[in-house]
Amino acid sequence: MKQLFSISSFLAVKEIWRNRGRFLLVSLVIGLITLLVLFIAALGEGLGNGNREYISKLDGELIVYQAKSDSLIQASRIGLDRLETLRDVAGVADAAALGTSSATLILPSNEETLKVAMLGVEPKHVGEPVISAGHQLGGGNVDEVLIDSNTAIRSGLKIGDKLVIRVTQGTEDVFFTLPIVGITDGQQYSLQPSIFVPFNTWDRIRPKSEAEVNISNPVANVFLVKLDDPGIVEETRLAINANVENVEAVTISEAIRALPGYSAQQSTLNTQGGFTLFIGILVIGGFFQIQILQKVSQIGVLKAIGTSNPIVAMAAVIQIIVITVVGVAMGGLLTFLFSLFFPPTVPIVFNGTTSAIALVALLLIGPMGGLVSIRYAVRIEPLKALGLSS
Amino acid sequence: MPINALETKSVVKTYQLDAGTIYAVNEVSLNVAAGEFVALVGPSGSGKTTMLSMLAALLKPSSGLILLDGQDLAGMDEVNRVAMRREKIGFTFQANNLVPYLSAVENVELMLRLNNRLDKAGRLRARELLARLGLAERMNNLPGQMSGGQQQRVAIARALIHNPSLVLADEPTASLDTERAYQVVETFAGLIHEQKRAGIMVTHDLRMCEYVDRVLQMQDGILVKVYAGHKEIMSMIRGNHTG
Numbered sequence: 315m316k317q318l319f320s321i322s323s324f325l326a327v328k329e330i331w332r333n334r335g336r337f338l339l340v341s342l343v344i345g346l347i348t349l350l351v352l353f354i355a356a357l358g359e360g361l362g363n364g365n366r367e368y369i370s371k372l373d374g375e376l377i378v379y380q381a382k383s384d385s386l387i388q389a390s391r392i393g394l395d396r397l398e399t400l401r402d403v404a405g406v407a408d409a410a411a412l413g414t415s416s417a418t419l420i421l422p423s424n425e426e427t428l429k430v431a432m433l434g435v436e437p438k439h440v441g442e443p444v445i446s447a448g449h450q451l452g453g454g455n456v457d458e459v460l461i462d463s464n465t466a467i468r469s470g471l472k473i474g475d476k477l478v479i480r481v482t483q484g485t486e487d488v489f490f491t492l493p494i495v496g497i498t499d500g501q502q503y504s505l506q507p508s509i510f511v512p513f514n515t516w517d518r519i520r521p522k523s524e525a526e527v528n529i530s531n532p533v534a535n536v537f538l539v540k541l542d543d544p545g546i547v548e549e550t551r552l553a554i555n556a557n558v559e560n561v562e563a564v565t566i567s568e569a570i571r572a573l574p575g576y577s578a579q580q581s582t583l584n585t586q587g588g589f590t591l592f593i594g595i596l597v598i599g600g601f602f603q604i605q606i607l608q609k610v611s612q613i614g615v616l617k618a619i620g621t622s623n624p625i626v627a628m629a630a631v632i633q634i635i636v637i638t639v640v641g642v643a644m645g646g647l648l649t650f651l652f653s654l655f656f657p658p659t660v661p662i663v664f665n666g667t668t669s670a671i672a673l674v675a676l677l678l679i680g681p682m683g684g685l686v687s688i689r690y691a692v693r694i695e696p697l698k699a700l701g702l703s704s
Numbered sequence: 705m706p707i708n709a710l711e712t713k714s715v716v717k718t719y720q721l722d723a724g725t726i727y728a729v730n731e732v733s734l735n736v737a738a739g740e741f742v743a744l745v746g747p748s749g750s751g752k753t754t755m756l757s758m759l760a761a762l763l764k765p766s767s768g769l770i771l772l773d774g775q776d777l778a779g780m781d782e783v784n785r786v787a788m789r790r791e792k793i794g795f796t797f798q799a800n801n802l803v804p805y806l807s808a809v810e811n812v813e814l815m816l817r818l819n820n821r822l823d824k825a826g827r828l829r830a831r832e833l834l835a836r837l838g839l840a841e842r843m844n845n846l847p848g849q850m851s852g853g854q855q856q857r858v859a860i861a862r863a864l865i866h867n868p869s870l871v872l873a874d875e876p877t878a879s880l881d882t883e884r885a886y887q888v889v890e891t892f893a894g895l896i897h898e899q900k901r902a903g904i905m906v907t908h909d910l911r912m913c914e915y916v917d918r919v920l921q922m923q924d925g926i927l928v929k930v931y932a933g934h935k936e937i938m939s940m941i942r943g944n945h946t947g
Contacts, residue, residue, distance in 0.1 A: 317820050324817065325803075332805040332846065612803060618762060619862070620790020620818055622783075700797055702757050702874070 321621075322628035329629075330636060337633075340601050341641035347594040348645020348676050349652070351587055353662070355672040356653075358583035360661030364505040365579070366570045368433070371501065374440040375547050376539040377569045378409075381560045385572035387414055391533050392561065399558050400537055405550035407542045410439035411513050411534035415520040416506065420478040420489070421469050428469050431503040432479070434516020440540040443510060448473040448496030455514050459492040463500050464507035467658050473497060477509065483522040490519045504573075505661070539563065591675055598683030602634060606687045613691055614699020623692045630688045631681065638680025642673060708735040708771075709869045709902035710759065715768035715778075717754050717925075728754040729765070730925040738869070739900040741893045743913045746922035753874070755922065756906050760795055760872050761785040773869050790818050794863030794871040794901070798878045801859040802847040808834060808858045809843040815866040826865075833861045837891060853884035860892050864899060871896060873905040877912055889915050910944050913937055 330337045369377075378400060383390035392411075400409045413434030418427045435441040437451035443460065444450075451458050459477050461469075471477060471494055479490045492511065501508045511519070517532040541550050547565055554563040564572070571577050606613070613626060649664075656662055696702075717729040729751045736742050744752045757763040758770060761777045762785075770777040772792055777785060789795070794815075802811045812830040816822040834843055837857040847855050856876055863871050873892065877885035889905070893915035896903035905916065913919050919931040919940060931940045 321817050328810070329805040615797065615801065616803065617786075618760070618789065618797070619795055619815065620786055620788075620793075622786050625818075697757055697762050700874075702753055702762065 318622075318624055318628060322625045323632050325616075325625070326629040326632035326636065330633060337637055338640075340598070341637050341644060343597055343601075344594065344638055344641025344676070344680070345644035345648060347590060347597065348642050348673075349648045351590050351594070351672050351676055352645065352649040352664070352669060353652075354583055354587045354590060355668045356649075356662045356664050358580060358587070359665045359668045360663040361505070361583070362576065362580055363500070363663050363665075364502045364661050365573050365576050368431075368443070368501045368503040368508060369566060369570055369573070371443065371499075372441065372538060372566060373444075374408075374538045374540040374566070375544050376541070376551055376554065376563045376565060378537040378539060378554060378558070378561045378563045380536075381562045383562070385562070385564050385569060386574065387412075387535050387569075388574075390535050392535070392537060394532055394534060396558050396561065397534075397537060400539065400554060400561075403550065403553050403557050405542050405546055405553060406539055408440045408540040409537050410436035410441045411532075412441050412536050412538050413513055413516045413520065413532075414503065414535050415481075415516070416504075417509070417519075417521070418480045419465070419469055419471075419509075420480055422471070422475070427480070428465070429506055430465055431506040431508040432481075432516065432520065433503060433508055433510050434513040434520070434534075435510050436513050439538075441538040443498040443501050445496035446499050448494070450496060451510070451512055452495070454512050456512060457490075457492050457515055458495045458511070460496045460498055460510040461494055462498045462502065462508045462510075464502055464658070465509055466497050468507055479509075479519065481519060481521045484524045484527045488519075537561075587672070591679055594676065594679045595683040598634070598638070598680050599686055600683075602630070602684045602687035603690065606630075606691050610694055610699045613694045614696040617694065618696040618700060626694075627688050627692050630684065630691050634680045634684040634688075638677055641680075642676045645676070646673065707738055709738045709773060710904075711735040711769075711771040712759070713769040713771075715755070715758060715765045715770060717751075717758060717763070718766045727925045729758070731768075732922075732925075732927045733768075734920060734927060736870075736902040736904060738902055739897055740918070741896045741903040741905070741916045743916040743919045744904055744906045744922065745908070745910060745913065745919055749924075750922040751925035752906050752922050754925075756872055756874055756904065759870070759904060760793060761788045790815075791866070792869045794866070794868040796856065796859040796863050796871075796873045796876050798875040799852075802855055802862075804847050807844045807846055808839060808850065808854075811847070811858055812861045812865050815862055819866050821866065830861070830865055833865060834858065837861055851884075852879045853888060856880065856884075856888050857891065860888070860895065864895055864901065867899070867901075869902060871901045871903045873903070875907055876905060877907065877909055882911075885909065885912060886914075910941050913941055 379385055380390040380392050394411055397409060397411060415432050417430055417432040419430055420427055437453055442451060445460060451460060461471060473494050475494050476491050477494050480487055551563045653664060713733050715729055715732045719726045719728060732755060746752045758765050765778050777788060806814060809830055812834060813822055816826040831843060839854060839857055842850055842854055877888055880888060889912045919937055920927055921929040931937045
């Protein structure tokens with residue numbers, strides 16, 4: 315086995331080195347495919363993250379929607395009167411209202427605005443994100459705001475600054491000023507950076523129709539639920555559906571899949587990534603097949619002088635692996651360099667797991683693409699290759 | 705009495721065609737002793753290339769025995785035949801002889817690598833052999849940087865470096881001019897005699913038989929005549945040239 319590897323790696327490396335221009339070109343093509351695949355993966359992660367980040371980071375296990383709202387947060391409306399009933403369901407440790415809306419931040423320069431998701435959460439309950447700097451919201455009725463890191467980066471606002479929001483209530487644009495008391499990590503919602511205010515404050519400052527302006531009857535979009543034991547999700551979900559009138563509880567993962575456009579967006583990007591990998595397999599397969607066809611007589615000579623099929627096959631495999639590894643490394647480096655120049659507004663997130671899966675897939679496409687050519691090389695008959703057959 | 709390195713007994717190779725059975729080689733028995741250089745000649749289609757392929761363990765005969773150092777190539781499976789090609793046989797071809805991405809010395813050393821015998825002494829021997837063949841200045845050149853004659857000499861070194869029992873050459877002078885062709889065959893013959901190998905050369909060019917010990921003439925798959933001794937061989941060469 316040692317000798318097999320020694321001879322095949324000698325042949326493989328010598329051929330690569332003495333034809334390094336040609337092989338480098340193929341590695342470069344693999345590098346560009348790697349760049350494309352990693353960017354598609356990062357874009358998928360970035361867009362998916364922008365859609366689900368707040369939901370996926372929730373310190374809870376269930377989201378309770380209005381029944382028949384198709385698990386659409388914007389379409390769901392639940393009166394707060396059912397919150398106490400929900401908190402009494404066995405297995406529920408905590409439950410809180412969540413209100414969602416959009417708002418426009420007036421940036422300090424007064425010339426630019428920033429669209430954000432304005433979320434009404436109940437302080438010290440499930441749904442209020444943990445701050446990374448500053449302090450949590452002070453209470454249910456305070457005029458304070460937490461901003462996520464994306465809002466902070468894009469707006470330039472910091473703790474202690476006054477945040478000015480413009481919303482439309484009735485037919486008029488109304489401005490509210492709130493002090494920033496804390497910054498959380500990334501908590502994007504609906505592809506927008508986010509700000510968090512106490513639920514009652516949210517209900518007061520959110521965009522309202524003409525009919526809602528003078529009515530104070532707070533209605534949440536959904537309730538967020540934290541369980542005593544995360545292991546009994548299904549039982550508690552059924553208990554909530556049975557005990558709380560006109561609601562439907564779903565798990566966090568189901569809620570993410572139901573986010574508007576989320577599944578379609580992810581499947582589109584995954585398909586793009588898959589096709590790119592497939593193209594990579596064809597490119598590598600095509601290159602090695604052409605190369606084998608060009609050196610049929612050379613392989614014939616090797617076999618005629620006593621080189622065994624395992625050596626021929628192993629040499630081809632080593633070449634494919636070296637070319638692929640070099641290509642993927644070049645692509646990874648290119649991706650890293652490009653990523654340094656992307657502004658924070660571009661939804662690209664290089665998640666370790668996603669990138670690792672993409673890299674492993676890319677490393678596998680080399681051997682997969684080369685399988686046909688390896689099979690062809692092994693089947694070359696020296697007699698025919700050398701023109702000795704009658 | 706010289707020991708036969710190679711011995712064939714009633715070797716037959718047939719092919720089945722729509723028109724019937726074709727006898728490419730028919731009942732050929734021959735032997736070649738260690739240190740003997742033999743030419744296999746005959747017109748196209750006479751069966752000499754098929755015979756060479758069977759002697760090289762690249763093709764199995766339909767019947768008969770091919771004994772190389774007493775081992776029957778005809779009865780061996782593919783794995784053992786590959787091992788025989790690697791260990792006991794040296795081979796040079798008409799063209800495309802060398803591995804193009806290996807230098808001259810690497811091409812020669814390749815046989816030692818394949819046989820797991822590449823050590824310091826082996827490396828030295830490869831260099832000495834190439835130097836003897838007039839390639840001292842060309843050892844690190846790639847085949848593409850050498851002339852056809854130089855490539856053939858590298859192939860000869862590769863065919864001999866691992867001390868095979870049998871050395872086969874298929875039209876080694878086909879792509880060379882007359883002067884180079886004589887040089888290559890003379891060197892080849894000299895090394896075969898000196899190193900006591902059994903050598904067989906297939907050639908169309910009867911002038912090259914000047915350096916061999918015997919000439920085996922084939923026609924229609926049958927061994928029809930044997931010329932032995934320098935005088936008889938030279939007479940055969942002159943006879944063919946005068947017409």
